[in-house]
Every structure is written in C-alpha cells, then in structure tokens.
Amino acid sequence: MNADFAEAVVAAPDTAAVAALPVPEYYRAAVLLEDDQHMFDDIPIADREPAKALHLQDVPTPEPGPGEALIAVMASAVNYNTVWSALFSPVPTFAFLRRYARTGGLAARHAQPYHVIGSDLAGIVLRTGPGVQRWKAGDRVVAHCLSVELQHPEGHDDSMLDPEQRIWGFETNFGGLADLALVKANQLMPKAGHLTWEEAASPGLVNSTVYRQLVSHHGASMRLGDNVLIWGAAGGLGSFAVQYALASGANPICVVSSAEKAEVCRRMGAEAVIDRGAEDYRFWSDDTTQNPAEWRRFGQRIRELTGGEDPDIVFEHPGRETFGASVYVARRGGTIITCASTSGFEHQYDNRHLWMNLKRIVGTHFANYREAWQANRLIVRGRIHPTLSVTYPLDDVGRAVDDLHHNRHQGKVGVLCLAPGEGGGVENPQLREQHLDAINRFRPQAGRSA
Structure with a gap:
C-alpha cells in the first residue's frame, strides 16, 4: 500500500468518492x-x-461482515497490552485467537498464523458491512478496543460483563498497528477535529480505561475533594488519571520515577508530587519479602502533601511492586482501584490493613461503549487532552514498543501508519489554538509542534 492510496482517501470529498476507491x-x-x-x-x-x-509484512485484507467496518488507519499507538503481546507474556496471544475462532462464524477468520496487534487507531472509514447504520465511508473516526458479541444476558447491563468480551488487537486479530484495520461498528467514535491523526489515536484505550476506573459508578466514583494517589502519573494511564482528578475537583498525589516526570505532572496542574526515584522507596527487601517500614514512610510523605489525610482512592496499575503499599496507605474505608499489573500479576498485601480498616479492592478492565463514548466526548470538547510525547513511523514500531517495555516514555507513544508525517488531520484549528499548550505539554520542549 502506498502514499497515493492514503492521499486519495484523505482527499476524497464525500462518501461516494471513498466508497469508489x-x-x-x-x-x-x-x-x-x-x-x-x-x-x-x-x-x-x-x-x-x-x-x-515484531515483523512488518503484508497480510490479506479482511472483508467487513455484518456490523463491522474496515478502516484506513492514519495513526495508532502502543499500550502495555502491545508490550505483553510482543513478549508472549503471560501467554502467547495465539491462544486468544484460537479460542475466539472456536466460537464460529466470522470469528473463525481471527485464527491466523499471524496476529496483527494494536488497540488504538484514528482513521477514515473505507467500507462498512451489512447492518451498519451510524457510520459510512469517509467518516473520520477513532476506535475503542472493546469487542463484544452481546448474545448473553450478562452483557446487557454492562457490556464489560459479556462472557465473550475481548480486547481488540490483543485478544482478536486485525488490530490498529497497520495501514488497515477491521473493527466492530460499535467500537467507532468521532475523531476530535482539533487534533492531528497521531494525537487523536493516542487516548483511546487509556482514556476510556481511566474514565471507568475513576469516574464511572463501575469504578471508584471519584468525588470533589477526594485525595487520589496516582502511580505512574506521567505515564499513559496515569497522565489521564491526573487530568480527570483535576477536572473533577479532586486532589491528585502523583507518584513518578524522575524529576523530569515530576515536572510533567506540575505542567498538568498537579501540586502534590512524589519522585520515588529521588526519595528511594524500596517496598521489597528482597524478591520475596516486603518492607512495611517503607509503606509507613510512604504514607507519612503522602500526609505531608495532603495536610494529614490519607488517599480516598489509590489508582493502581503497577501491581506486584506497589500493591502492598497501596493497600496500606489507602484511608479507612478507602478504595484501591486496579486495572493492570505492569510489574507483575501476583499481588501480595497484608490483609489486616484491608479488612480491619474496611477498605475495598475494585477491579476494572477497559470500559463499556457508553463509558468510552463519554471519555471521547471530553477529548472532542477539549476538556481532556492527549498526552502524546513521541511518534514513530510504523516501520519503527519495535522501538516504540521497546520504549514502553523499559519505561523510557512519558504519556503515550504514537505510531504513524498511512499518515505520511505528523501534523495532518486537523479540521478545527480555532479550537486547537485554544488548547495548544495542553496538547503539547508531554512533548519535548524543543520538539513541540503546532
């Protein structure tokens, strides 16, 4: 696929012109x-x-079936599930694809000897399958990563409870790190007109995840005045958690690993920041023994920043390394809300601090369509902003994934697919100008673009 195709898709004036390509x-x-x-x-x-x-290769184009859409992907982004996929950990993703294929019908296409990964995209609808009513060829869209079948009753109160719930591009094939992608039509949402392709592609997975984790009644139901401890506050998830806390009138306590990342949090408007690298917290004495004295030191530091208060909510995603400390520092009756385990899936904590202090551990996983739509609506309106720091071409996707694996990144790492370079796709320059500083605050100072 060449640049001429991408140019033709972008330049097509209407639905008929795109459909004719x-x-x-x-x-x-x-x-x-x-x-x-x-x-x-x-x-x-x-x-x-x-x-x-990771390999870059040509694969056959799938035909969109009922309720599906084929997207010309202008840009995508990498997430921790991309890292796990490429590490074949905790299990190779081909087990997911085979399991999905066994459900039959169109799902059988997903069991291939290759797995197109990626759970974010911004692009243009090329084709829609039978029954798709809301979207048409030529629409500029982003996609969230929830794939559901909704043939079981459990999924009709909260689609995240659908027994056939999967993460697109991780547990399904034909993901977003590609020039084309196949999605269900109910994954699509409007692209923010004031953002570039790469900016618009970057929030999808993390923004929706954080919305459910902090804002939704399925998560922590964050309220005005809450103290929210945010691990990895300058990373992909954490950077959105900081924004939601500030926008909700809560008080984020940002935990980061360097002075540079601490400065990023302050640029977002956070005042309480803990540089765990500089303060050298060691929550584990060795590989098998935790250090409660460090939990206590960490809790004291939090109280210094909050005027003597403990966190109402602990925003957890590192997992094994931090979970014992998270349970300890949450206030009596507080909530530890967890959505991932980037440092290890086996968590250890002292249960006395949980049960005797009436704390809760709540698990969340991505978001349902309603939550994802509401989260994207805030992006479209310029209330929440992308946290893109660097963008690589698809040819260099291995480096992008390696950045996450080794925590060399801030915010989100983007990937250009059909887009020939950064900066394309903006349709509302007036709104962009109003929020340009916020849009660019995760970029290196010398590399900020308009």
Whole structure:
C-alpha cells in the first residue's frame, strides 16, 4: 500500500468518492508470528526484546461482515497490552485467537498464523458491512478496543460483563498497528477535529480505561475533594488519571520515577508530587519479602502533601511492586482501584490493613461503549487532552514498543501508519489554538509542534 492510496482517501470529498476507491488486496501490518511464540521461553521477561518478535509484512485484507467496518488507519499507538503481546507474556496471544475462532462464524477468520496487534487507531472509514447504520465511508473516526458479541444476558447491563468480551488487537486479530484495520461498528467514535491523526489515536484505550476506573459508578466514583494517589502519573494511564482528578475537583498525589516526570505532572496542574526515584522507596527487601517500614514512610510523605489525610482512592496499575503499599496507605474505608499489573500479576498485601480498616479492592478492565463514548466526548470538547510525547513511523514500531517495555516514555507513544508525517488531520484549528499548550505539554520542549 502506498502514499497515493492514503492521499486519495484523505482527499476524497464525500462518501461516494471513498466508497469508489478500490480496497487493496493486501495491507502492511505489524504482526506477531505463531512460529515465534516460544522464542522467549527461557528468557526472563525483563530481558526479552519485543522488537525481535515484531515483523512488518503484508497480510490479506479482511472483508467487513455484518456490523463491522474496515478502516484506513492514519495513526495508532502502543499500550502495555502491545508490550505483553510482543513478549508472549503471560501467554502467547495465539491462544486468544484460537479460542475466539472456536466460537464460529466470522470469528473463525481471527485464527491466523499471524496476529496483527494494536488497540488504538484514528482513521477514515473505507467500507462498512451489512447492518451498519451510524457510520459510512469517509467518516473520520477513532476506535475503542472493546469487542463484544452481546448474545448473553450478562452483557446487557454492562457490556464489560459479556462472557465473550475481548480486547481488540490483543485478544482478536486485525488490530490498529497497520495501514488497515477491521473493527466492530460499535467500537467507532468521532475523531476530535482539533487534533492531528497521531494525537487523536493516542487516548483511546487509556482514556476510556481511566474514565471507568475513576469516574464511572463501575469504578471508584471519584468525588470533589477526594485525595487520589496516582502511580505512574506521567505515564499513559496515569497522565489521564491526573487530568480527570483535576477536572473533577479532586486532589491528585502523583507518584513518578524522575524529576523530569515530576515536572510533567506540575505542567498538568498537579501540586502534590512524589519522585520515588529521588526519595528511594524500596517496598521489597528482597524478591520475596516486603518492607512495611517503607509503606509507613510512604504514607507519612503522602500526609505531608495532603495536610494529614490519607488517599480516598489509590489508582493502581503497577501491581506486584506497589500493591502492598497501596493497600496500606489507602484511608479507612478507602478504595484501591486496579486495572493492570505492569510489574507483575501476583499481588501480595497484608490483609489486616484491608479488612480491619474496611477498605475495598475494585477491579476494572477497559470500559463499556457508553463509558468510552463519554471519555471521547471530553477529548472532542477539549476538556481532556492527549498526552502524546513521541511518534514513530510504523516501520519503527519495535522501538516504540521497546520504549514502553523499559519505561523510557512519558504519556503515550504514537505510531504513524498511512499518515505520511505528523501534523495532518486537523479540521478545527480555532479550537486547537485554544488548547495548544495542553496538547503539547508531554512533548519535548524543543520538539513541540503546532
């Protein structure tokens, strides 16, 4: 697929013009190969190199079925599930694809010897399958990553409880790190007109996840005045958590790993910041023994920043490394809300601090369509902003994933797919100008673009 195709899609004046464009038989995609899925079996996770597992190759273009849409992907982004996919950890994703395929019908297409990964995109609708009413060829869209079948009753109160709930581009094929992507039509949402392609692609997964985790009644139901401890506050999830806390009148206590990341949090408007690298918190004495004295030191530091108060909400996602401290420092009756385990899935904590102080641990996982739509609405209106710090071309996707694996990133790491360069896709320059500083605050000072 070449630049001429991308230019034709962007330049097409209406639905008919986009619909008339021939769809390529093959497209360029970042893939994992089934034959490689055991390549890291004898290597510790920290020493694995995800770039070695990622391949850029042409794959056949899928035909959108009922309720589906084929998208010309202008830009995408990487997430921790992209890292886990490329590390083949905790299990190779081909097990997910085979399990999905066994449900039959169109799902059978997902069991391929390759897996097109990626759970974010911004692009243009190329084709829609039968029954799609809301979206048409030529629409500029972003996609959230919830894939559901909704043939079980459990999913009709909260679609995240659908037994067939999956994460697109992680537990399904035809993901967003590619020139084309196949999605369900109920994954689509309008692209913010004041953002570039790469900016618009970056919030999807993390923004929706944080909305459910903090704002939704399915999560912590954050309120005005709440003290919210946010781990990794300058990262992909944490940077949105800080924005939501500030926008809701809550008090974010930001935990970061460097002075540079602390400054990013202050640029967002946070006042309470803990640089855990400088203050050298060591929550584990060794690989098997936690250090409660460090929990207490950490809790005292939080109270210094809050005027003597403990966190009402602890925004958890590192997992094993921090979970014991998180349970300890939450206030009596407080909530530890967890959505991931980037430092390890097996959590240890002293349960006395949980049950005797009536604390709650609440698990959340992405968001339902309503929550994702509401989160995207805030992006569209310029109330919440992307946290894009750097963008790589699809040819260099291995480096983008490696940045996350080794925590070299701030905010989100974007990937250009069909977009020939950064800066395209803006339709509302007036709104963009109003929020330009906020849009660019995660970019290196010398590299900020208008």
